Amino acid sequence: MYPTHPVLDAIADCSDELRRLEAESAELRRLAPELVKKFREIGVMRIVQPKRYGGFEADPRVFNEAMYAISRASSSAGWVTGVVGVHSWHIGLFDDKAQREVFGEDPDTWVSSSYGPSGTARRVTGGHVLSGRWSFSSGSDYCDWVFVGGLVQDEAGGPPEYRHFLLPRSSYEIVDVWNASGLVGTGSNDIVVTEQFVPAYRTLNVSDTMDRKVPGKEVNTGPLFNMPWFGVLLNSVVVPLVGMASAALDEALQVHRTKVAANPMMMPNDLTLARFAEASGAIDLARDLLLRNLGDLYETALAGKGPTLAQRMRGKRDHMVAVELAVSAADKAYQSGGPRSIKSSSLIQQLWRDVHAGEHHAMNLPDGAYPVYGRYLIEGEAILPNITGAF
Known part of the structure; x- marks a missing residue:
């Protein structure tokens, strides 16, 4: 089910390095220069970039998995991968003159x-x-x-x-x-x-972008650039949260694994074990929901078709569901990681803060999305708030 790609292999190979550099990024309040250099070397930001300008123009599910894997190692790097890497795709929607200005001399711009x-x-x-x-x-x-x-x-x-x-x-x-x-x-x-x-x-024009009436499709004729704006962009601010929640769960589990290894009588109580099970399921469900919807849209684009209203509605609904699942999983990890989770040196509390910070992104707020979907369930149609780019 999960895609493969050389960039994903390279990310796996440098995951320990990404974990080490997260602390430096936090101290600098921006990505560590060494981390940026590594990303440029392996082409992280070129996954969904046009091939015509040095990109991989990969299946967009590869980009999802890259965000997920990086966020498990470094929250800062994972978030920036999403909200910078997706722009390599957005550039491909513009007039070719703009694409050439951005990527013509340096494909890793x-x-x-x-x-x-x-x-x-x-x-x-x-x-x-x-x-x-x-x-x-x-x-x-x-x-x-x-x-x-x-x-x-x-x-x-x-x-x-x-x-x-x-x-x-x-x-x-x-x-x-x-x-x-x-x-x-x-x-x-x-x-x-x-x-x-x-x-x-x-x-x-944002409305034209939503309707896929963009000049870049004249030169970027592959299915990736026939994808809807919402279908690609929304993933960039939710997949990293799922990766961060997964890392938080791993940290909390490791606390108890260490205790049990030293003393089998230290097995946590049933309520804690249940929270671990629920968090694990939430993370897998969020990751798979997003991959399923993105794959469905990509198959539609491969067929040369545009997204249906049902796809648009389900995609935004599941985006919000995935945000809630990630936040819930991070909360359960923080609750179950033991009293040391509150220390400033604890990675669990950092990841918990990072997930909640990402939850506040404008596109991750459910206030507008759920009522639109509810109306769709009743009437079979929806008034789409294109001004926000949410659908």
């Missing part, structure tokens, strides 16, 4: 993001002029480009148009504000843009 519509833009000849400030741009210190979201006001007084803008490092400022309770080593700093011109070929 990294791109960060903050997709929320926190900026404002006005139309000018040949493009837009953009200004704004965006938060939570993970991995930005190591990225040479950024995606940001902005609203373009309608001159006739109509509703604003939500667009994604792609800017080079020379066009924005990174403001170091990242001091957080979890995901400490992700360097999720602010992006500031002041009156910058963005040419038309480096911006996409």
